[in-house]
Amino acid sequence: MSFDNERRQHRRYPLRLAIKLHREHEVLDADIINASNNGCLLLSRHPLEPGQQIEASIPELMIPRTWLHIVRCQATPLGYMIAACFEEAMSDDAPMTWSSNEKQSKPVNRRLLN
Secondary structure (H helix, E strand, O other), X not given: OOHHHOOOOOOOEEEEEEEEEEEOOXXXXXXXXXXXXXXXXXXXXXXXXXXXXXXXXXHHHOEEEEEEEEEEEEEEOOEEEEEEEEOOOEOOOHHHHHHOOOOOOOOOOOOOEO
């Protein structure tokens, strides 16, 4: 794909972080596969419906609960790949840069949301 055809506005960072999805009275475990300022790609054992809003938290980064908007969900042999947008864009790339496989040496910025 050429740079001209790229639709994403923000850089994606490869990750492997646990995320907790809070659906009514249950907590679903999933993994963040990659993330940007605006959204993330999740791998889950549980499907989520496109258009659904779900609360999420990332305990390892001490991120408080925030809302995710589910964009799409696709079944794969590994589980469900779920594309989601954050309700509020993150203020900078520091947490994803710190956590990504590319740049493990950067300190985490615990203040994430605007």
